[in-house]
Amino acid sequence: MKCGISIANLIFPSLMLLGNTAENDLGIRLTAVFSAVVLFIGWWFLENTREV
Amino acid sequence: MKSRLPLKIAYAIGQFGWSLASFGVANLLNYFYMPPDNGEHSLFPNFIFQGFVMGLFTILGLISFTGRFFDGIWDTYIAQRSDKAVSKFGRRRIFMIWGIFPFAISSLLIFYPISLNTDLNTLWLIAMTIIFYVSMTLYVVPYSALMSELAEDPKDRLFISTLISVTWAAGSVVGNLVYSLEDYFSKSMSHVDAFQLTMLLFTIIATLAMLVPILFINEEKHCKQMDDRHDYHFLVAVKKVFQNRAFKNFIISDLAYWTAVSIIQIGMVYYVHVLLKLELKTVTEVFTGIYLLSFSLYVPIVWIANRLGKRRTQIISFWMTIVVYLLIACLGKLPFASSFMQIAIIGIIIAFPLATFGIILNAIVGDIIDKILNTGGDAARLCFMLFDLL
Numbered sequence: 127m128k129c130g131i132s133i134a135n136l137i138f139p140s141l142m143l144l145g146n147t148a149e150n151d152l153g154i155r156l157t158a159v160f161s162a163v164v165l166f167i168g169w170w171f172l173e174n175t176r177e178v
Numbered sequence: 179m180k181s182r183l184p185l186k187i188a189y190a191i192g193q194f195g196w197s198l199a200s201f202g203v204a205n206l207l208n209y210f211y212m213p214p215d216n217g218e219h220s221l222f223p224n225f226i227f228q229g230f231v232m233g234l235f236t237i238l239g240l241i242s243f244t245g246r247f248f249d250g251i252w253d254t255y256i257a258q259r260s261d262k263a264v265s266k267f268g269r270r271r272i273f274m275i276w277g278i279f280p281f282a283i284s285s286l287l288i289f290y291p292i293s294l295n296t297d298l299n300t301l302w303l304i305a306m307t308i309i310f311y312v313s314m315t316l317y318v319v320p321y322s323a324l325m326s327e328l329a330e331d332p333k334d335r336l337f338i339s340t341l342i343s344v345t346w347a348a349g350s351v352v353g354n355l356v357y358s359l360e361d362y363f364s365k366s367m368s369h370v371d372a373f374q375l376t377m378l379l380f381t382i383i384a385t386l387a388m389l390v391p392i393l394f395i396n397e398e399k400h401c402k403q404m405d406d407r408h409d410y411h412f413l414v415a416v417k418k419v420f421q422n423r424a425f426k427n428f429i430i431s432d433l434a435y436w437t438a439v440s441i442i443q444i445g446m447v448y449y450v451h452v453l454l455k456l457e458l459k460t461v462t463e464v465f466t467g468i469y470l471l472s473f474s475l476y477v478p479i480v481w482i483a484n485r486l487g488k489r490r491t492q493i494i495s496f497w498m499t500i501v502v503y504l505l506i507a508c509l510g511k512l513p514f515a516s517s518f519m520q521i522a523i524i525g526i527i528i529a530f531p532l533a534t535f536g537i538i539l540n541a542i543v544g545d546i547i548d549k550i551l552n553t554g555g556d557a558a559r560l561c562f563m564l565f566d567l568l
Contacts, residue, residue, distance in 0.1 A: 127432070127436045128246055128247070128249060128250040129247070129250070129433055129436075130432070130433045130434070130435065130436025130437040130439075130440060131204070131246055131436055131437075131440045132242070132243045132246035132247045133243070133433075133437045134436070134437050134438075134440030134441045134444065135207075135239060135242035135243050135246055135440070135444075136235060136239040136240065136242065136243035137239065137437075137441075138208055138239065138441055138444050138445065139208055139211075139212055139235075139236040139238045139239040139242075140230070140234060140235055140236055140239055142208065142212050142236075142448075143228070143229065143230060143236060146212060146214060146215065146448060146452065147214075147215040147216075147217065147452065148215065148216045148217030148452055148455065149217065151452055151453055151510075154445065154448045154449065154452055154453060155453070155506075155507045155508075155509075156507075157441050157445050157448075158441075158445075158449075158503045158504070158506035158507040159503070159507050160441070161437070161438035161441045161442070161503045161506075162438075162500050162503035162504055162507070164434045164437050164438050165434055165435070165438045165496055165499050165500045165503065166500060167430070167434050168430065168431040168432075168433070168434025168435055168438075168496060169431065169434075169493065169496040169497065169500070171427040171428075171430040171431045171434070172427065172428070172431040172489065172492055172493055172496060173493060174427055175423075175424045175427040175428055175431070175489060
């Protein structure tokens with residue numbers, strides 16, 4: 127859990143630098159894209175885990 | 179020895195306190211130091227350097243990352259020190275007493291930059307972050323250990339565990355009032371002053387709540403005296419657990435989940451205020467709605483997990499969360515609903531995975547650890563701690 131929160135805290139502000147305003151919101155949208163990709167990787171590993 | 183209901187409530191109030199005290203650092207650092215700008219005005223001035231460091235990261239990101247990471251390591255150290263401690267106040271309470279005031283004060287001062295010089299503010303932020311994580315651990319780790327000693331049996335422990343889940347969520351709900359309160363106070367003062375006043379109120383409430391278990395729980399009188407001499411071989415247990423493919427896979431998927439869910443916590447104010455151009459107070463409404471809906475889904479989710487299996491339920495939750503993020507990436511550009519409806523749809527979908535992960539995450543890890551180690555006790559407890567760190 128703590129590593130996950132740490133990674134989010136590290137990545138989020140970096141993405142914000144790519145645009146966190148109404149004129150340029152690229153960074154904000156990229157936080158969502160980044161999260162979706164991370165979740166896809168998480169799903170892949172879970173899919174390959176047998177029910178205990 | 180008998181732990182009566184008022185004692186359990188007194189204990190659970192402590193959880194509300196530390197949930198609220200840690201809310202700002204967990205969720206609002208980006209908001210305050212890299213404020214959203216919806217085109218009208220930036221809410222706060224730039225207090226620290228806004229730019230890339232080492233070409234990839236930010237000052238804020240590196241400070242938060244390092245603080246969080248070492249917090250995990252410091253946790254293990256304090257847990258062992260508290261187990262061995264001897265004090266007339268009790269081996270848990272003495273650490274909580276040491277931790278409570280620096281924890282509360284640093285959680286406030288982290289949002290009080292000392293000058294207009296960004297370098298000085300950065301140093302201040304680093305110092306406050308260190309004090310915050312060290313003192314938070316001093317309070318939280320012994321507090322958490324107190325639960326097993328306060329509970330009379332597993333059923334009692336489950337009851338206390340449920341109570342603290344509720345008070346933890348209550349802390350988050352109150353924490354999310356920050357946007358509404360700041361909105362309200364900013365009618366008569368600057369946004370910085372309004373935000374800091376809100377944080378001051380939170381700190382006072384959190385401190386009083388964290389004092390409750392310290393004042394009302396007497397370890398000698400109300401808690402079981404457990405023998406915590408460590409007879410396990412931790413490294414052997416960790417090695418054994420990590421050799422298991424299911425555990426490794428689960429750790430990675432859990433890491434992915436927490437990374438993603440932390441981003442929605444931190445980012446919601448940007449999604450609502452910048453992408454959808456809604457008022458700040460809408461963030462409070464959205465989070466409150468998500469928490470309430472999530473709670474109401476606890477019972478149905480247990481039923482679903484029993485029918486489909488825990489892993490399959492998790493997989494469904496993963497896909498629901500992926501859909502949520504894809505929707506977030508398109509917020510403000512979706513043709514089919516108003517701005518408020520767009521965020522409401524996201525809130526309704528995300529409530530299910532949040533509740534799912536809240537309920538069955540530990541259950542799955544517990545199943546795996548039990549199966550691998552074939553024992554409970556200290557080894558299992560430390561494997562859980564490791565899981566929490568990762």
